[in-house]
Amino acid sequence: MTVDAIITADVLDVPSSPVRTVRRRRPPSWRLAYALLLPSLLGLAAFTYLPVLRVAIDALYVTPHGAGGVARFAGLENFARVLGDPAFRQAALNNLVYAIGTVVPSVVLALLFALAVRRSTRFNAVVRTILFFPSLVPLVAAASLFFFIFLPGVGLLDYYLAKLGVSGPNWIGNTDVALWSIVGLTVWKNAGYYMLFYIAGLQNVPRDHIEAATVDGANALQRLWYVILPALRPTTVFVITIALIHMLTAVDHVVVLTKGGPSNATNLLLFYIFQEAHENFDTGKAAAATVISVAVLLLVSLGSLRGMEAGSRREA
């Protein structure tokens, strides 16, 4: 079952009327319901809702370094400091390039992979496993492996490129190349994960539509473009959404491989936040940058909801 299927099931769910005699013997169910929800609500309040509030408030205060520093209300000063920080602007720009550079090839590859291996043969099962496997590995472990792969001269990439007579750049040491090396790692890591959703989505494309198109003389490319892709629209919106969320919430590889360097070439928003909070101890800046990144996350989610609605309206 896919998430799409879950959502569909949810929409179609018809509230069934409870049996009266059974209900009367129970305690008022709302009291029980709130009691059952309480543990979850406490957890969500402490680590999701209140933190959003808290970080929004923190962003308005400046706390001096060291113990005993008293926080001072500073209005939008932190935002001004963050937006005026060249490292932040670089991180924001990098993140945009990283997001587009990663999401587009990952999603295209995911679709192509899914089309290539959708039939269940033994060969395809092995290929699926290989393609999916990187997404199961910790991003830190992937980064450790890629440290050797990107190693100048003796590393895996340069070793085999040399056999082809090509000499590679310094993959993570060159400011023009480093971000693209991170992009490459991320595409390798995530494409197989997104492929799973396309494989599931392809199973829901009505077979007779494809057959009808074939009868009408559509070739494979036309069938893909006019029949399969439109039917996969919900999957695509969904995959792009989770892919964009990944772009804003996973920087383990940057922490291990490049520390945002060389000279901020691979700095990303979350890494910038991490550095301000964990290394520079500038809570005000970290808070302001978090507010900005949460705002972007919410925009992505709202955008995807609109994308899904537009899709369902078209179908209706």
Added chain:
Amino acid sequence: MRLDRHVGPALIAATVAAIAFVWATPFLWTLVAAFRPESAGSAGMASLLPDFTPTLSNFRLALESGDFGLYYLNTIVVVVGVLGVQLVTISLAGYAFARLEFPGRDTLFYVFLVQLMLVPSALIVPNLRTTVDLGLYDTLAGVMAPYFASAFGTFLMRQTFRGIPRDFEEAAAIDGAPWWAIVWHVLLPMARPGLIAFAIVSVTAHWNEFLWPLMVINDPANHTLTIGLATFTKGAEGAKEWGVLAAGTLLVMAPLAVVFVAFQRRFVDSFVFSGIKG
């Protein structure tokens, strides 16, 4: 014309096989390098050919330089602790949303779903302050706490419970069984597929997690596998011990990889089922 029909699929199969090979190279290299004797030198380290007598010395060195036993233990504590608490909170909340009627149910459900967008890693800064306030800084409990409640798990359990016909519960209720007995003896056993899917996704996510534990944990005695690996990687880089690096990375990846290969179908289904978690 006839030839084209055979060449096309063969070409596709060859391309697919080539891409799969490229995709697998980092892992092939890890496997080969981890067993390669150190004496082979740095120059041929990248070779994918296992042209040597395998040795376990890289693993011995890895185990000596990193406290992997401790890292495994801490990671298992975190993973099991998070999952244990989650299974309780999501079953209770899922039951409430699926079966009980109360004012504000739909609103509350949407309030839950907001968490799906506000992924915890985006909130590391305020969450670290909360963790400090709760006295959980530098403890494994602090690593676990943000995940005790799961909107995704609640959603999953609500859907799973809704998929179970009410007849079973009604029969039990007429026999006078209280709600908790119904949940425990009737609903949860039938909800096993949902619980397993959630467990796989939760365990994978927390086994692999890095940034949050890195922020919360200071004491080396509390390091998890991913933090240990990051420290270890730095050491192996410095010493240019690529075989040791490969062996250490393999130690971190192996447990999940073995479980994955054994229960492949389940894993794949669970991940598709749960994509919403991201």
